Structure formats: structure tokens, C-alpha cells
Amino acid sequence: MATSVPTSTGVGVVPVRSRADRVARKVLFLEPDAPRASIFGAQDAFSKSIALSAVRCLITYIAIPLLGPIVGLSGAVGPILGFVLGVVSMVAIFFSTRRFFAADHRWRWGYAAIGGSIFAFLAVGIVIDAVRLFT
Numbered sequence: 001m002a003t004s005v006p007t008s009t010g011v012g013v014v015p016v017r018s019r020a021d022r023v024a025r026k027v028l029f030l031e032p033d034a035p036r037a038s039i040f041g042a043q044d045a046f047s048k049s050i051a052l053s054a055v056r057c058l059i060t061y062i063a064i065p066l067l068g069p070i071v072g073l074s075g076a077v078g079p080i081l082g083f084v085l086g087v088v089s090m091v092a093i094f095f096s097t098r099r100f101f102a103a104d105h106r107w108r109w110g111y112a113a114i115g116g117s118i119f120a121f122l123a124v125g126i127v128i129d130a131v132r133l134f135t
Contacts, residue, residue, distance in 0.1 A: 015036060015104060024101055024112065028101055037099070046099075049095075052088065052092045053089060053092070056086075060085060086126040089118075093118060
């Protein structure tokens with residue numbers, strides 16, 4: 001848990017963070033010693049990320065398999081759509097994780113683990129879709 005210490009100017013509070021938190025903040029392009037952001041931003045980003053993931057799953061696993069043969073989608077549409085949806089989902093996961101760490105949310109590491117796992121699966125899916133597109 002991060003504690004706070006006064007800044008040298010006395011105008012704010014800089015949280016004391018673990019080495020792991022500082023490294024994660026650098027990876028997420030956040031200042032390691034920045035003050036906490038609002039927790040409401042993290043919760044809002046999480047809600048949007050979940051909604052985006054739900055839409056992606058509905059399109060990928062229900063709409064394309066059911067409507068593809070009916071509408072006559074060619075074989076190239078699925079990988080293109082999968083690629084685009086995967087990239088959009090990865091960006092959403094990145095920014096929601098960034099918000100969790102900016103707010104020093106107590107579940108930031110749990111979300112990072114789950115989001116990182118999904119991120120990895122999406123990366124594999126993007127590579128598979130790219131191979132299908134270019135072969």
C-alpha cells in the first residue's frame with residue numbers, strides 16, 4: 001500500500017511507491033512519482049474496457065460465424081475484423097490498466113494480471129489473423 005510524504009515545496013503529496021509500482025508506471029508511460037489520479041477515472045475506464053470486450057466477443061464469436069454464411073462474407077473479412085477488433089481491445093486494456101495505476105487503485109495488480117493475460121491472447125490472435133491475411 002502506498003503511503004504519502006510531503007513534497008519539498010509542501011504543496012502536495014507524493015505517494016511512496018514500491019519498486020514494482022515504479023517500473024509498472026514507467027512501462028505505462030506514467031510519471032513514477034506523480035500524485036494519485038482520481039479513482040473514478042479508473043472505474044470508468046474499466047467499465048468501458050469491459051463493454052468493448054463484450055462487443056468484441058459478440059462480433060467475433062457470434063455475429064461473424066452466424067451472419068458470415070448468410071451474408072456471404074468472404075474469407076478475408078473475418079481476419080481483417082479480428083485484427084481490427086483485437087488492436088482496439090489491446091488499446092483499451094492498456095489505457096484502463098494505465099488508469100488503475102495512475103489512481104493507485106488497490107486492485108491494480110489483479111487487473112494487470114487479468115488484462116495482461118487477455119492482452120497476450122489478443123496478441124496471438126492478431127498474429128494468427130495477420131498470417132491469414134498475408135498468406
